[in-house]
Amino acid sequence: MFSDRSQRIAVFALVLSVIVLLHPARVYAHAVLVESSPKAGSVVHGPELPLWLRFNVRVDGSRSRFTLIASDGNTKQITPDAQSKPNILTGKLNGLTPGDYRLQWQVLASDGHISRGEVKFTVQ
Numbered sequence: 001m002f003s004d005r006s007q008r009i010a011v012f013a014l015v016l017s018v019i020v021l022l023h024p025a026r027v028y029a030h031a032v033l034v035e036s037s038p039k040a041g042s043v044v045h046g047p048e049l050p051l052w053l054r055f056n057v058r059v060d061g062s063r064s065r066f067t068l069i070a071s072d073g074n075t076k077q078i079t080p081d082a083q084s085k086p087n088i089l090t091g092k093l094n095g096l097t098p099g100d101y102r103l104q105w106q107v108l109a110s111d112g113h114i115s116r117g118e119v120k121f122t123v124q
Helices: 004-022
Strands: 033-037 049-055 059-070 075-078 088-093 099-109 114-123
Touching: 033 114, 049 099, 059 088, 075 088, 088 099
Parallel strands: none
Antiparallel strands: 033 049, 049 088, 059 075, 059 099, 099 114
């Protein structure tokens, strides 16, 4: 029916297919926020804070955006610093007064997809 060589090729192709399907490929991984400063839900002291976001994959800092939204609805665009590591973005939050804030972020991940999220925190 099938030669030994054909059977080996078929088994190899099957095993390779299973590995490819079950292996979590980084190519398809959207950017997920792993760690931040300020931390989500934290209470911090202003009026100035360093901003630090670490993602699970490399992100394009030049195409990333931060928007700081105060509890009164005022918004402020935050310019990211030059990237020192491919999966970390930094910046500076200035002029913070006591209240609740949301830091909305948008990044372009290494897979070419845009990811968005937000970090809520309170300034005392």
